[in-house]
Amino acid sequence: xxxxxxxxxxxxxxxxxxxxxxxxxxxxxxxxxxxxxxxxxxxxxxxxxxxxxxxxxxxxxxxxxxxxxxxxxxxxxxxxxxxxxxxxxxxxxxxxxxxxxxxxxxxxxxxxxxxxxxxxxxxxxxxxxxxxxxxxxxxxxxxxxxxxxxxxxxxxxxxxxxxxxxxxxxxxxxxxxxxxxxxxxxxxxxxxxxxxxxxxxxxxxxxxxxxxxxxxxxxxxxxx
Amino acid sequence: xxxxxxxxxxxxxxxxxxxxxxxxxxxxxxxxxxxxxxxxxxxxxxxxxxxxxxxxxxxxxxxxxxxxxxxxxxxxxxxxxxxxxxxxxxxxxxxxxxxxxxxxxxxxxxxxxxxxxxxxxxxxxxxxxxxxxxxxxxxxxxxxxxxxxxxxxxxxxxxxxxxxxxxxxxxxxxxxxxxxxxxxxxxxxxxxxxxxxxxxxxxxxxxxxxxxxxxxxxxxxxxx
DNA sequence: GATTTCAGTGCACGCTTGTTCACTGACCAG
DNA sequence: CTGGTCAGTGAACAAGCGTGCACTGAAATC
Numbered sequence: 001x002x003x004x005x006x007x008x009x010x011x012x013x014x015x016x017x018x019x020x021x022x023x024x025x026x027x028x029x030x031x032x033x034x035x036x037x038x039x040x041x042x043x044x045x046x047x048x049x050x051x052x053x054x055x056x057x058x059x060x061x062x063x064x065x066x067x068x069x070x071x072x073x074x075x076x077x078x079x080x081x082x083x084x085x086x087x088x089x090x091x092x093x094x095x096x097x098x099x100x101x102x103x104x105x106x107x108x109x110x111x112x113x114x115x116x117x118x119x120x121x122x123x124x125x126x127x128x129x130x131x132x133x134x135x136x137x138x139x140x141x142x143x144x145x146x147x148x149x150x151x152x153x154x155x156x157x158x159x160x161x162x163x164x165x166x167x168x169x170x171x172x173x174x175x176x177x178x179x180x181x182x183x184x185x186x187x188x189x190x191x192x193x194x195x196x197x198x199x200x201x202x203x204x205x206x207x208x209x210x211x212x213x214x215x216x217x218x219x220x221x222x223x224x
Numbered sequence: 225x226x227x228x229x230x231x232x233x234x235x236x237x238x239x240x241x242x243x244x245x246x247x248x249x250x251x252x253x254x255x256x257x258x259x260x261x262x263x264x265x266x267x268x269x270x271x272x273x274x275x276x277x278x279x280x281x282x283x284x285x286x287x288x289x290x291x292x293x294x295x296x297x298x299x300x301x302x303x304x305x306x307x308x309x310x311x312x313x314x315x316x317x318x319x320x321x322x323x324x325x326x327x328x329x330x331x332x333x334x335x336x337x338x339x340x341x342x343x344x345x346x347x348x349x350x351x352x353x354x355x356x357x358x359x360x361x362x363x364x365x366x367x368x369x370x371x372x373x374x375x376x377x378x379x380x381x382x383x384x385x386x387x388x389x390x391x392x393x394x395x396x397x398x399x400x401x402x403x404x405x406x407x408x409x410x411x412x413x414x415x416x417x418x419x420x421x422x423x424x425x426x427x428x429x430x431x432x433x434x435x436x437x438x439x440x441x442x443x444x445x446x447x448x
Numbered sequence: 449g450a451t452t453t454c455a456g457t458g459c460a461c462g463c464t465t466g467t468t469c470a471c472t473g474a475c476c477a478g
Numbered sequence: 479c480t481g482g483t484c485a486g487t488g489a490a491c492a493a494g495c496g497t498g499c500a501c502t503g504a505a506a507t508c
Contacts, residue, residue, distance in 0.1 A: 216440030
């Protein structure tokens with residue numbers, strides 16, 4: 001009952017005996033540990049996954065785990081970095097989309113949906129561990145989200161140039177948008193798991209929410 | 225942080241030997257199981273807390289646990305109910321506040337802040353397990369949040385009477401408000417743990433976010 | 449007073465956990 | 479060819495886990 005994985009993604013390796021150098025094989029095993037943990041994260045929290053389970057799934061003996069990471073927590077921190085890659089990609093895409101097309105909001109929501117659809121395990125991990133058990137992991141995610149918000153703040157500043165918005169208010173609006181998108185991500189993940197046909201309704205809702213915020217911003221007057 | 229329990233105070237099942245009826249004592253133990261779990265939840269996720277640990281802290285033998293709950297998951301579900309009490313209280317307060325005072329938004333935020341301040345453990349539990357490991361618990365919280373949203377939808381319907389909002393749009397707006405408040409709760413909890421002086425800034429931000437949404441709603445026109 | 453109920457006990461079981469340790473043997477540099 | 483490096487092995491450990499079972503004894507019911 002492994003999670004739904006999109007085709008074309010890196011498959012978990014089988015034992016490849018004769019292939020390549022030692023360093024290469026080590027890197028391969030390391031990657032397999034990350035992949036396997038991602039798969040296990042699909043159902044459960046990081047804190048409830050055991051070192052032995054990860055090792056077992058990766059096809060190595062428990063003690064060999066320590067050749068790669070000092071603990072599961074250390075692996076978890078690396079996992080955050082790994083999961084942030086699609087998120088960063090998302091932001092880049094969104095920025096590019098803004099330049100090319102006209103409808104910022106529709107494009108943003110589409111890109112969000114695409115990323116969540118293509119990397120559900122990563123988003124599961126991020127939403128789950130955002131308030132989850134391991135401290136270092138939680139902090140890493142919070143930092144990344146703050147960066148996301150401040151990027152969005154900059155974009156909003158550009159869009160509201162001439163309407164004398166205070167930085168504080170811009171951050172407030174950006175934070176609201178991020179909140180809306182985060183809760184959309186959670187909803188998408190949970191609906192995808194149960195009845196995938198709801199996705200478009202959720203996306204429509206998200207789009208209207210962002211549009212509502214935009215309307216509000218049109219009527220807003222910042223106070224110094 | 226660690227529980228604030230004086231040393232040597234661990235109450236056992238038969239400590240109150242002479243007091244009260246059997247049914248009363250059972251209820252007492254049951255409540256102790258819930259309380260103990262709340263305390264343990266302060267630091268960690270529900271999935272990482274063992275039945276034996278809860279029983280030990282509650283002063284009963286592990287097998288006696290089954291006289292009250294079929295599993296830790298079942299206890300978790302009841303814990304959701306227990307934690308939702310302050311939230312429900314909050315909603316009632318907010319409703320009453322709406323009748324008495326003028327400024328709905330300011331009152332709502334104040335009530336939210338008060339509840340979070342007074343019941344941090346419960347809110348920690350809810351935010352942590354909202355995307356957490358145990359399935360039944362996650363679903364119970366989702367259900368409760370949906371109820372919250374639909375209550376708010378009704379309120380918004382009353383406030384927007386005459387502006388022909390569709391139910392779908394009302395739910396959309398209510399969902400946005402709930403998202404904003406949820407993220408405020410998370411921020412409050414995490415700031416309270418580290419530097420409690422930020423709370424008022426966060427609350428100010430939350431108030432402006434809700435006001436921004438209200439402004440957006442004033443400019444919104446529902447489409448059939 | 450006799451009988452039933454049942455919250456809590458105590459032991460035992462089979463299993464999983466993280467971590468230690470000495471080891472093997474394929475790779476790679478000299 | 480020789481010797482070192484080191485990813486992966488396999489046995490062993492102490493501890494903790496969930497749960498089954500026969501039990502005790504006080505309270506509730508008759």
